[in-house]
Amino acid sequence: MRVYNFSAGPAVLPEEVLKKAASELLEYGDSGQSVMEMSHRSKEYEVIHDGCIALLREVMAIPDNYKILFIQGGAHMQFEMIPLNLMQKGKADFVVTGQWAGKAHSEAKKYGEANLIASSKDKTFSYIPELDKSKFTPDADYFHICENNTIFGTKFWSLPETGGVPLVSDMSSCILSEPVDVSKYGLIYACAQKNMGPSGVTIVIIREDLIRDLSETKFPTMLQYKIYDENNSLYNTPPTYSIYMCKLVLEWIKENGGLAAMKAHNEKKAAILYNAIDNSKMFSNPVVKKDRSLMNVTFVTGKEDLDKKFIAEAKKAGFVNLAGHRSVGGMRASIYNAMPVEGVQALADFMKKFEEEN
Amino acid sequence: MRVYNFSAGPAVLPEEVLKKAASELLEYGDSGQSVMEMSHRSKEYEVIHDGCIALLREVMAIPDNYKILFIQGGAHMQFEMIPLNLMQKGKADFVVTGQWAGKAHSEAKKYGEANLIASSKDKTFSYIPELDKSKFTPDADYFHICENNTIFGTKFWSLPETGGVPLVSDMSSCILSEPVDVSKYGLIYACAQKNMGPSGVTIVIIREDLIRDLSETKFPTMLQYKIYDENNSLYNTPPTYSIYMCKLVLEWIKENGGLAAMKAHNEKKAAILYNAIDNSKMFSNPVVKKDRSLMNVTFVTGKEDLDKKFIAEAKKAGFVNLAGHRSVGGMRASIYNAMPVEGVQALADFMKKFEEEN
Numbered sequence: 001m002r003v004y005n006f007s008a009g010p011a012v013l014p015e016e017v018l019k020k021a022a023s024e025l026l027e028y029g030d031s032g033q034s035v036m037e038m039s040h041r042s043k044e045y046e047v048i049h050d051g052c053i054a055l056l057r058e059v060m061a062i063p064d065n066y067k068i069l070f071i072q073g074g075a076h077m078q079f080e081m082i083p084l085n086l087m088q089k090g091k092a093d094f095v096v097t098g099q100w101a102g103k104a105h106s107e108a109k110k111y112g113e114a115n116l117i118a119s120s121k122d123k124t125f126s127y128i129p130e131l132d133k134s135k136f137t138p139d140a141d142y143f144h145i146c147e148n149n150t151i152f153g154t155k156f157w158s159l160p161e162t163g164g165v166p167l168v169s170d171m172s173s174c175i176l177s178e179p180v181d182v183s184k185y186g187l188i189y190a191c192a193q194k195n196m197g198p199s200g201v202t203i204v205i206i207r208e209d210l211i212r213d214l215s216e217t218k219f220p221t222m223l224q225y226k227i228y229d230e231n232n233s234l235y236n237t238p239p240t241y242s243i244y245m246c247k248l249v250l251e252w253i254k255e256n257g258g259l260a261a262m263k264a265h266n267e268k269k270a271a272i273l274y275n276a277i278d279n280s281k282m283f284s285n286p287v288v289k290k291d292r293s294l295m296n297v298t299f300v301t302g303k304e305d306l307d308k309k310f311i312a313e314a315k316k317a318g319f320v321n322l323a324g325h326r327s328v329g330g331m332r333a334s335i336y337n338a339m340p341v342e343g344v345q346a347l348a349d350f351m352k353k354f355e356e357e358n
Numbered sequence: 359m360r361v362y363n364f365s366a367g368p369a370v371l372p373e374e375v376l377k378k379a380a381s382e383l384l385e386y387g388d389s390g391q392s393v394m395e396m397s398h399r400s401k402e403y404e405v406i407h408d409g410c411i412a413l414l415r416e417v418m419a420i421p422d423n424y425k426i427l428f429i430q431g432g433a434h435m436q437f438e439m440i441p442l443n444l445m446q447k448g449k450a451d452f453v454v455t456g457q458w459a460g461k462a463h464s465e466a467k468k469y470g471e472a473n474l475i476a477s478s479k480d481k482t483f484s485y486i487p488e489l490d491k492s493k494f495t496p497d498a499d500y501f502h503i504c505e506n507n508t509i510f511g512t513k514f515w516s517l518p519e520t521g522g523v524p525l526v527s528d529m530s531s532c533i534l535s536e537p538v539d540v541s542k543y544g545l546i547y548a549c550a551q552k553n554m555g556p557s558g559v560t561i562v563i564i565r566e567d568l569i570r571d572l573s574e575t576k577f578p579t580m581l582q583y584k585i586y587d588e589n590n591s592l593y594n595t596p597p598t599y600s601i602y603m604c605k606l607v608l609e610w611i612k613e614n615g616g617l618a619a620m621k622a623h624n625e626k627k628a629a630i631l632y633n634a635i636d637n638s639k640m641f642s643n644p645v646v647k648k649d650r651s652l653m654n655v656t657f658v659t660g661k662e663d664l665d666k667k668f669i670a671e672a673k674k675a676g677f678v679n680l681a682g683h684r685s686v687g688g689m690r691a692s693i694y695n696a697m698p699v700e701g702v703q704a705l706a707d708f709m710k711k712f713e714e715e716n
Contacts, residue, residue, distance in 0.1 A: 003390030007397040010598055015384070018392050022383035026376045032361030032676070034376050036556040036603065039365040039679050072430035072558065073580050076594040080578040110576040193595055198394040200430065200558040200597030218468040220438040220581065222431050236434040237551055239558030239597060240368055245394070318390070321397050 007321035083111035101146035148174035276348035365679035441469035459504035506532035634706035
């Protein structure tokens with residue numbers, strides 16, 4: 001029996017998608033091969049590869065002047081690639097709203113001036129800081145945010161107004177959860193393993209004028225966006241099966257109403273869980289209400305022993321991966337697109353029962 | 359019906375492995391989850407991750423002073439990481455026996471002195487050059503070879519005697535095809551998608567004294583071996599499903615007699631195909647006999663039109679991906695571990711029939 005899996009990533013995938021993948025794992029269509037066995041230069045694979053790109057463009061309404069790249073190495077590799085590729089004048093602005101935003105900031109220091117515009121570290125990243133526009137660097141190469149914080153459960157509900165400075169957003173844990181206006185960004189990146197597919201592939205959506213020719217530099221070839229762009233992400237063998245899985249997930253999103261429907265579905269789930277927490281005397285959510293994430297819902301009892309008991313009993317009852325990130329403890333329920341309403345309602349019911357009994 | 363797939367990579371996988379993967383794709387054991395959905399920090403995944411490492415160590419008899427790392431980005435990323443991590447004195451030696459060895463060589467020039475010891479480019483890489491030891495750099499940081507050339511179908515059947523200089527080998531297309539003495543190498547690397555699993559993960563086997571602390575440098579964090587080593591390849595989310603597939607393939611190898619049995623199996627297949635070519639008046643293999651690969655068998659008719667006709671008719675008959683690499687043309691049959699003897703025999707029979715008819 002399948003459990004309700006609240007993992008922050010790799011995370012739950014739609015059951016229909018997994019069933020389809022299982023059914024065609026040995027033979028894809030009439031190709032006589034598994035997708036895993038297909039040459040990345042074959043016509044059979046080309047349909048999958050280009051199909052995934054086209055579907056992502058359609059589902060996210062990505063304008064034509066943005067390129068979609070498949071890159072390996074996770075968001076962490078982007079912490080390197082973004083400054084390496086985008087820092088022309090050698091400076092960028094950062095808002096630090098958690099561990100990953102902090103890493104993006106500290107890695108960028110290797111490549112140039114990485115200015116800290118604001119941070120919410122003073123209150124354990126429990127809010128999104130107000131931004132003082134006078135602190136922004138007017139001629140920065142880019143302005144970086146981590147749009148949804150997976151660990152602490154916060155979300156930017158309005159974007160910084162950066163004027164002509166390209167906005168770069170780590171959307172790893174919120175991509176595909178709601179419609180976004182891609183034209184407001186210079187670059188969007190997201191590892192797949194939260195809302196899009198299995199781990200092993202990272203999506204980069206980049207405005208084409210930001211893709212620089214670095215062939216005359218000594219920068220690692222595999223870290224240059226232009227190499228991926230020029231070769232349709234087929235300079236070398238891409239993670240073909242991960243891309244295939246992303247395509248199946250995108251088909252599922254489209255069949256289920258696209259991103260507007262995903263947003264409504266996600267708001268409904270988040271409301272159930274936040275209401276359960278707000279109406280509880282045992283559980284509380286440490287995040288400033290207006291900054292709450294739809295994807296990652298954190299909560300604590302205030303007592304470490306009780307948190308542990310809750311996590312253990314929840315696991316026995318079929319709710320897994322509810323422990324908070326190893327750096328913060330407490331509980332976290334990640335409720336990405338693929339988590340059904342029933343899973344969240346069942347968790348809320350379980351929390352109520354646990355509170356009554358303890 | 360499954361075809362006989364002679365792709366050079368991603369390549370055929372054992373049918374038993376694919377069936378097992380399909381059967382547990384929705385739910386792995388009693389975990390209630392797909393492997394793709396498992397948190398990479400969960401106990402369930404840990405068993406797979408550490409199990410894959412332990413199996414590879416067992417199957418290849420890897421000594422304790424070698425570390426096994428899972429890295430993304432393919433062999434191409436290793437063309438960058440190897441010089442970046444290993445070039446301390448800033449010089450290394452290279453033998454260029456084909457396109458990938460050539461890329462490894464040219465990428466290394468970014469990081470230091472990359473000396474060309476020998477090349478077989480003069481005869482379209484159809485042989486492994488004799489090495490003049492007096493040309494070796496005595497204090498090089500390493501000596502690089504591509505042990506099996508996937509495109510041209512050559513293989514180093516004896517290793518260069520590099521003395522104290524660590525030998526670095528790209529084993530992408532021959533790893534797991536026969537027993538090797540790992541202690542003769544400083545570093546072995548191989549992308550998975552030929553003999554080990556799906557694309558998206560690359561295995562690095564490195565002697566531990568070669569792992570340098572680069573934390574004080576400005577080198578990209580994700581390109582430092584020490585980061586992977588210190589974190590058991592879990593610094594960030596690894597390509598979990600690809601690693602799981604590699605584990606299944608390693609289990610299959612072990613169950614089928616390990617690397618000694620694989621070697622016998624591969625020699626048998628290669629003999630069938632080379633004999634068919636050598637006994638043919640239509641087909642010929644351009645490689646010097648003593649340097650022939652067991653994994654990639656190239657052949658040509660000498661007429662481009664006839665090559666095309668052969669490839670097209672073979673495809674109709676259920677033999678796919680027989681076209682040579684786009685850079686060289688002709689035919690290539692990649693006959694990795696997972697290709698059954700029956701597949702190779704059927705191809706040899708088909709070649710005979712084609713010759714009679716044309």
